[in-house]
Structures are given as C-alpha cells and as structure tokens.
Amino acid sequence: MMFGATPQIEEWPCGGHYPFMQEIISRWSETAPYWEKHRAIIREMFAPVTQALIEAAQITSRSSVLDVATGPGEPALTIAEFVGTEGKVLGIDAVPGMVEAARREAQRRELHSATFAVAHADLLPAEASSFDAVVSRFGVMFFPTPVRSLREMLRVLKPGGKIALAVWHFAEKNPFHYTLSRVVERYVDSQSPAADASDAFRFAEPGKLRAVLSEAGAAAVSERLLQFSIRASVSVEEFWTLRSEMSENLRTKLTKVPRERRGELTREAIEALRAYSGDGGMSLPAEVLIVSGSRPS
Numbered sequence: 001m002m003f004g005a006t007p008q009i010e011e012w013p014c015g016g017h018y019p020f021m022q023e024i025i026s027r028w029s030e031t032a033p034y035w036e037k038h039r040a041i042i043r044e045m046f047a048p049v050t051q052a053l054i055e056a057a058q059i060t061s062r063s064s065v066l067d068v069a070t071g072p073g074e075p076a077l078t079i080a081e082f083v084g085t086e087g088k089v090l091g092i093d094a095v096p097g098m099v100e101a102a103r104r105e106a107q108r109r110e111l112h113s114a115t116f117a118v119a120h121a122d123l124l125p126a127e128a129s130s131f132d133a134v135v136s137r138f139g140v141m142f143f144p145t146p147v148r149s150l151r152e153m154l155r156v157l158k159p160g161g162k163i164a165l166a167v168w169h170f171a172e173k174n175p176f177h178y179t180l181s182r183v184v185e186r187y188v189d190s191q192s193p194a195a196d197a198s199d200a201f202r203f204a205e206p207g208k209l210r211a212v213l214s215e216a217g218a219a220a221v222s223e224r225l226l227q228f229s230i231r232a233s234v235s236v237e238e239f240w241t242l243r244s245e246m247s248e249n250l251r252t253k254l255t256k257v258p259r260e261r262r263g264e265l266t267r268e269a270i271e272a273l274r275a276y277s278g279d280g281g282m283s284l285p286a287e288v289l290i291v292s293g294s295r296p297s
C-alpha cells in the first residue's frame, strides 16, 4: 500500500483556520506525555468504543484501516492486533509527540502492521481508494473544518468502504466528565464554549455529526448510541491523577485555583469520584455516539 509523503505543517490547507490549528497542536502537544503515561488505562477505559468502531466499520482480519487523530496510537494498535499480519493500519495525528508515542508502543508490542505519520485530517498522506475502513475515536470534534476532513477521509476509502466515528454524547450523560467539572466549577469560573468550538462535546447532540457526514458525501449514514461502562483498574486517587492530567481543559483550570485551595479541591474531587469506585477499581456509566457511513460505490 502506498501512503505517500507526509505533508509539512506549512502546506496544510487550513486557510483561515491555520492559527486555530496551531493552537490545537500546542494544546495537544502538552497533553501527549500524559496520554502516553496513562496509555494502558486509557486503552482499558475505551476498549468498548474501539470494539464498537471495529463493528461499525466492518473491519475484518486482512482489512486495511486508517485511524485519524490516533493520539498515542488508539484505536490503531488494537485494530492492528485484530487485523493480524495480513492487514495494515495507518494511524495519523497532527501532533508529533503523539505520533512518536504511538510508534514507540507499536515497536514495543512488535505490531509491524501498524505505521504512524504526522498529518492533518484535512490532508491525508494516502492515495485515493487506499483503505477498506477509516475510523476516528474522539477526534472529529477537534477538527477545524470537519466537513473538509470527512471528505478527505472518504477520498482515501475504497468505494463501498466504511467510515466510523466516535464522539461523546452530552456531558450530563457522562460522569467521567461531569463529576470533576462540577467540583472544579466551584473553584474556577468557566464559560461554555461557543457552539462550534473545538471541544469534546461539539457533536454531542444526536444527528449533528450524522448530518455533517452526509454533507461530506457519505452514503448509508447511521448513528448508534453506545451505552457502556468506563472501567479502570485503579484506585480512586490514581483515577483523579489520571483525569487531572489527561484533560488539557482540566489541567488549565486547576492552574487557576489558588495554591492554598488545591488540597481542598482534590479532597472534594476524590470524594465525588468515590461513588464510582468498587473492588475491581473504577466503573462509570458512559454514553458515546457511533456515527458511520460508507463511500458511495
């Protein structure tokens, strides 16, 4: 399979969105070391989402798969195990630190069918009709121009190939988010993001991403509400560390809390999280939308 050369950042066709993209890159670059540090737990927590994407994109052994906004390599690495040595997986991310982390893990686990490249979702380093399936887990909500990115993802799909995207349902349905944000909001003023801002909940409303995928030209577009449990085999204190490090939003807010109040906030946050901790670790009910479609034949 030919993937072609990785475009340079200066070549990315963001137009007016270029400064916005630079901001996204710098935000996610700071986050990359934490996602690498917590990779095993993140993988465990979102395994049901990966499974739902594999099903929605109809991935089988031998499939060639593109994972867009792979972060430190998920779901690309899980899919590489699934497709085996006869399949192929390319994971791309705009942030070099994420891609380096993904490569390290692929090497460590000897997953030779997985390769990774630094690339923007608007300009994928692959020829048209290269892949049987394209997936993206918690990525599309951050793209500056989602329709353009989805068109590009459809371009590299083979005719009839499947695309499957995972985005968060409403924050209020996800204690993974609201348990801590409700505590932190008592300490720091926070404003709701603008309607179409690059944010985890940009496509939380059912139907919104489905409409964008149809606009991009996908056929047979559908949406499924995935209800599952986020499980993490860690103590409540470890879970607090993970959450406060992996979320850029939370990290930024915590820096605004006066030093003398941070201990109190931490105690409150851990107390709030305790409702979801049990013998096997943490377990939180969660809701994600899986939006899928295909490239017209």
Ligand SMILES: C[S@@+](CC[C@H](N)C(=O)[O-])C[C@H]1O[C@@H](n2cnc3c(N)ncnc32)[C@H](O)[C@@H]1O
Binding pocket: 024, 028, 042, 046, 068, 069, 070, 071, 072, 073, 074, 075, 092, 093, 094, 095, 098, 119, 120, 121, 122, 136, 137, 138, 139, 142, 143, 144
């Ligand atoms: C929430 S993380 C998801 C990472 C991974 N897919 C996962 O589920 O563990 C979002 C990722 O999207 C990447 N990203 C954001 N905008 C992007 C774009 N326009 N093109 C490529 N990657 C992008 C970020 O660098 C970050 O790694």
